[in-house]
Amino acid sequence: MRSFILLLKIQLLGLFGINKALHADAAKAKRTLALAALVVAAIVAVAALYSVGVAEGMAQLGMVEAIPLVAVLVGAVAGAVAAFLKTNGVLFAFKDYDLVMSLPVPTLSVVLSRIASLYAMSVVFGLLVMVPAFAVYAAHAGAGALSVVLMALSIVLAPLAPLAAAIVLAALIAAFSSRFRHANIVMVVLSLVAVLAIVAGSFALSGQSGDEAALAALGTEAVAQMAGFFPPAAWAAEGIASGDMLSFALFAGVSLVAGAVLLAVLVRVFVPVNSLLMSSRPHGSFSFDGAARGARGLRARTPFRALVSKELRLLVATPIYLLNGCMGYVLVVVACIAAVAARVMGVLSLDALPAEFAPLVGGFLPWVVAFCVGISSTTAPSVSLEGSSRWVMLTAPVSARTILGAKAAVNLLFALPTVAIGGVALSLAFSLDAVSVAAMFVVPLGLSLFAAFVGLAVDARHPRYDWTTVYEPVKRGMPVMVAIMGGMACTGAGIAVTALLGTAASLVVAVSIGAASVALFRVTTNGRLVA
Amino acid sequence: MNDKGKAPVLAVKDVVKAFGSKRAVDGVSLEVMSGDIFGFVGHNGAGKTTLIRAIVGVTDFDEGDIRIAGRSVRTDALACKQVTAYVPDNPDVYEFLTGIQYLDYIADIFGVAADARRASIQAHADRLGLTSALGDLISSYSHGMRQKLVLIGALVHEPTLLVLDEPFVGLDPEAAFHVKEMLRELADRGSAVFFSSHVLEVVEKLCDKVAIIKQGRLRACGPTVDVVGDESLEDVFLDMIDREAEAGKEPVAERVAAGREGESRRGGRKT
Numbered sequence: 001m002r003s004f005i006l007l008l009k010i011q012l013l014g015l016f017g018i019n020k021a022l023h024a025d026a027a028k029a030k031r032t033l034a035l036a037a038l039v040v041a042a043i044v045a046v047a048a049l050y051s052v053g054v055a056e057g058m059a060q061l062g063m064v065e066a067i068p069l070v071a072v073l074v075g076a077v078a079g080a081v082a083a084f085l086k087t088n089g090v091l092f093a094f095k096d097y098d099l100v101m102s103l104p105v106p107t108l109s110v111v112l113s114r115i116a117s118l119y120a121m122s123v124v125f126g127l128l129v130m131v132p133a134f135a136v137y138a139a140h141a142g143a144g145a146l147s148v149v150l151m152a153l154s155i156v157l158a159p160l161a162p163l164a165a166a167i168v169l170a171a172l173i174a175a176f177s178s179r180f181r182h183a184n185i186v187m188v189v190l191s192l193v194a195v196l197a198i199v200a201g202s203f204a205l206s207g208q209s210g211d212e213a214a215l216a217a218l219g220t221e222a223v224a225q226m227a228g229f230f231p232p233a234a235w236a237a238e239g240i241a242s243g244d245m246l247s248f249a250l251f252a253g254v255s256l257v258a259g260a261v262l263l264a265v266l267v268r269v270f271v272p273v274n275s276l277l278m279s280s281r282p283h284g285s286f287s288f289d290g291a292a293r294g295a296r297g298l299r300a301r302t303p304f305r306a307l308v309s310k311e312l313r314l315l316v317a318t319p320i321y322l323l324n325g326c327m328g329y330v331l332v333v334v335a336c337i338a339a340v341a342a343r344v345m346g347v348l349s350l351d352a353l354p355a356e357f358a359p360l361v362g363g364f365l366p367w368v369v370a371f372c373v374g375i376s377s378t379t380a381p382s383v384s385l386e387g388s389s390r391w392v393m394l395t396a397p398v399s400a401r402t403i404l405g406a407k408a409a410v411n412l413l414f415a416l417p418t419v420a421i422g423g424v425a426l427s428l429a430f431s432l433d434a435v436s437v438a439a440m441f442v443v444p445l446g447l448s449l450f451a452a453f454v455g456l457a458v459d460a461r462h463p464r465y466d467w468t469t470v471y472e473p474v475k476r477g478m479p480v481m482v483a484i485m486g487g488m489a490c491t492g493a494g495i496a497v498t499a500l501l502g503t504a505a506s507l508v509v510a511v512s513i514g515a516a517s518v519a520l521f522r523v524t525t526n527g528r529l530v531a
Numbered sequence: 532m533n534d535k536g537k538a539p540v541l542a543v544k545d546v547v548k549a550f551g552s553k554r555a556v557d558g559v560s561l562e563v564m565s566g567d568i569f570g571f572v573g574h575n576g577a578g579k580t581t582l583i584r585a586i587v588g589v590t591d592f593d594e595g596d597i598r599i600a601g602r603s604v605r606t607d608a609l610a611c612k613q614v615t616a617y618v619p620d621n622p623d624v625y626e627f628l629t630g631i632q633y634l635d636y637i638a639d640i641f642g643v644a645a646d647a648r649r650a651s652i653q654a655h656a657d658r659l660g661l662t663s664a665l666g667d668l669i670s671s672y673s674h675g676m677r678q679k680l681v682l683i684g685a686l687v688h689e690p691t692l693l694v695l696d697e698p699f700v701g702l703d704p705e706a707a708f709h710v711k712e713m714l715r716e717l718a719d720r721g722s723a724v725f726f727s728s729h730v731l732e733v734v735e736k737l738c739d740k741v742a743i744i745k746q747g748r749l750r751a752c753g754p755t756v757d758v759v760g761d762e763s764l765e766d767v768f769l770d771m772i773d774r775e776a777e778a779g780k781e782p783v784a785e786r787v788a789a790g791r792e793g794e795s796r797r798g799g800r801k802t
Contacts, residue, residue: 286631286666288653298635298649306639310625317627388623394589396640397612528608531590 003105007113011090012120035478047128055136064140066223068151069237071133072158073230078129079122080162085320086121087170089469090114091266093277101271111266118167122159130155137240147240150248154236160255161232164262171269174277188319192330303398307406308413314385315378315410321385321474325411328376329418332369332444336425343429362436363503366443367494369422370510373415374447374487380455380480382407383463383529384473390465394531401525404460408452408521415448435503439510443494446510446517450490453521455483460524538601540565540692540723541586546595548581555581556592557747563692563723563740568714570738570755571727572768578747579727580620583696586725587617600691613641616685620696620727622677626670630661630680633669634687641688648687655683658709674701682710686717693717695726699733711737735764743768 013019023029055067089095091114100110134151137143143151227234232251239248301309315322383404386393393403423441426432432440459479467473474480490513498506539562548556556578563569573579584590586597588608597604599611624633631652638648656662659679669677678701685693693714699707714724714737728734734741735755741764742752750771751758759767 283667284663286663288649288662298631298638298645298652300643300645300648301639303640303642306636310628310636313632314625314627388621389625391587391589391617391619392624392637395587395612395615395617397609398640399609528591531584 003103004109004112004116007100007105007109008116011113011117039481044128048132051129051132052136055133059136059140063220063223064137065241066220066237067133067137067140068154068240069223069227069233071130071137072154072236072240073233074133075126075128075130075155076122076158076162076230076233079125079159080166082125083118083122083159083163084166084170085471085475086118086469087167088174089471090118091167092171092174092274095468097274097278101274107270108263108267111263111270115163115167115263115266119159119163122163123156126155126159130158141241143240144243146243150236150240153248153252154240157252157255158233158236161258162230164258167262167266171273175273185316188322192323192327196330196334303396304402304406304409307398307403308409311378311382311407311410312413318385318470318474321378321381321470324474324480325376325378326414328372328374329414332372332418332422336422336429339429340425361430362432362439363498363506364495365426365430365432366436366439366503366506366510367491367498369419369426369440370444370447370494371487371491373418373422373444374451374491375484376415377451377455377480377483377487378411378414379407379452380459380483381473381477382410382456383459384465384467384477384479385470386463387465387467390463390531394529399525400460400527400529403529404456404521404525408456411452411456412448415452416445419444419448435507439503439507442507443510446512446514447487447490449514449517451483451487453517454486455479457520457524458482460529463530537564539563539598540567540600541569541725542596542598543582543586544596544598546582546585546592546597548578548585548590548592554747556585558595559744559747559749560595561742561749561752563725565691565721565723566718567740568718568724568738569726570734570741571725571744572729572731572734572741572764573727573744574772577744579744580696581747582744583617583694583725583727587615587694588612589617614691616688616690616693618678618681618685618693618695618698620700622674622681624669624677624681626668629668630665630672630676633680634665634684637684638687643688651687651689652683655686655713658713659683659706675703675706678702679706682713686713689720689722690717691722693722693724693726695724697728698726699728699730707733731764731768735759743771745771 051071054070058064058067058070091111094100094114101107130151138148138151141147227237232254235247235251235254238244239251315325396403419441422444423437427437427440456479459477462478464473464477494506494509494513497509541561541563543559543561546556546559547554559578559582561569571579571583581590585592586599586604588604588611600614602610604611625636628636634652635648638652643651652665653662656665656679659682661676661679661683664672664676669680672680678698682695682698685695695714698710698714702710711733714726718724718739738755740753741755741758743750743758751767755764758764762770
């Protein structure tokens, strides 16, 4: 037990960065803690708002009884997704595996400490989603003491079964990736398909909005599907909403058994799986013979082209980085293809809109595209991603402008074709006027420059090289937050200006955003890179 | 060895680098000439890596100047980097590249022609036994293989100054032997080699000159034969630590300058 507590303490200190903050110098610690508090407050506020909004929406549709089911299901799945993303690096293929396993500590303690930190993270995500929804439910349904106790228990129990599934899935994917060189690409394609399916599903649902009764019927159907998807959530909801203790006991039993089975299996496979993941050895088949693949690659390129090539290889080799940085572009291209296809098939017509709305499409559609482009930044984490290899960048006889320019060029390699495709396709699909056509190109271009240069400038000034998994700079890095929030703010400002002053004024906004972004890049690259 | 009239490849002059109130490097001056292999010795935290990182342009410094081939690393950083190569103590390189992709990238960055890079990479990789693994991802390499890869990359542009931080850590005996040979050959071709090491026997045998740093200040610096005299470098190093633990002792650098270095060693530790 003592060894478990010690190992868990180390895990939690590392997971939430508490120790780093405490042992930095006083001023830096204060800044870090203040920033962390701000980010946590923002996340809690957004999650609470969203959760309350959904729950209130369900209550308005007369679906109060279904709120516990949705809360338990979404809370459990959100935690499992977070745990899935962290499993590699915490449970498998973690850096201090050799050190930890050489300690006189039972494997059970090691596994338990690793699972416990993942579980703690799942519970935090569960709290964020479930507590606000339960509060709405309690207010509308007048929940009693038993119901409140069961809600609290469900927050603790709900993540267990999805966590077990997430860990098994992450282990299988990691094992698969370790054996196939191009497994990353397969993962990216599958993830893209999944996200597109979710987006298409959301549009299909929102497209059916209209009368409240139809929406309520649709919601009821969706809730029934959710219950089928994860029955333990339905059992928990039965307990909370109807006081059905048998159902809740079933939910608790299944969750606890899932956790226990996971633990038992992991104790057995922990060492073999980690050995498998860490045993990749060179194949040793390279030669300098003329026909050899490697020898053909030895061609001289300019430093800039070499840097761009390196950045592209990093992007392709890191699925989470590729997905995060390029998802917006994929959405735009897919939406454009769909719009053109709809136009060709005669499904899409501005004539169907009320006359007063038709001109608005030309004004606001560019900002919809700009939003997708503006929140897609491959550059925002790119300096931090140099990590422990940053000495290569810092000792290279190449200017900061060339190094950062190559990172920006990779972003623009995706952004510019997307802007061009979007501009041409949507202009044709919606038969826009001249000013709107110009806006279809200029507005997304302005935001793509923002996405390419602003996050990059922030990351160049405040890089964090001390990450342990790429998830940290890609998902949680401050420059990424700045790029995404900034992109959203620019889009909001642009929409407001378009609404107040018209489409022509939005061109001025977009040009200003683009010019300011380029100017920021030029100022940033006058200096040297931070070590 | 007579260095009079020759311009140093590396000239470190009164360099100070502080972290808060702690001076990690405190007024260090030294020169490395063409053809020199210069060993830099000190205990952990003495300031070796900090000075090395300042020389190669990874970190800034507060006072003084560092010149490489006559150019200041402050005002002419890119020109200095163009003629320098660096092998860090922990050879972390881009794991998503294969070995040959990394070497190709480094050659591109330093503007090495295709034929020259191929000849250099092939020669050094064959010698260090890394050729067959060059097509594999660096993520599959051991520490020693990464060390060899970084060294091959460092030599691809025939640097005027090669700076290495603990280059023998993780190398197998055969590779360590070849690396020592490669460093000597590079120096014989007119380049300068500056490296830190805790392996004092290697420093003593390989280096023409040696400097000992403690608490950010040079305690001894000069031709190896002068610093070591008729003892071993290990004796001198341990003797220095013992003596300077006693308060008020005169640093060895000042004794060397005052011609009293023999006196300092005579009372030294014998092992």
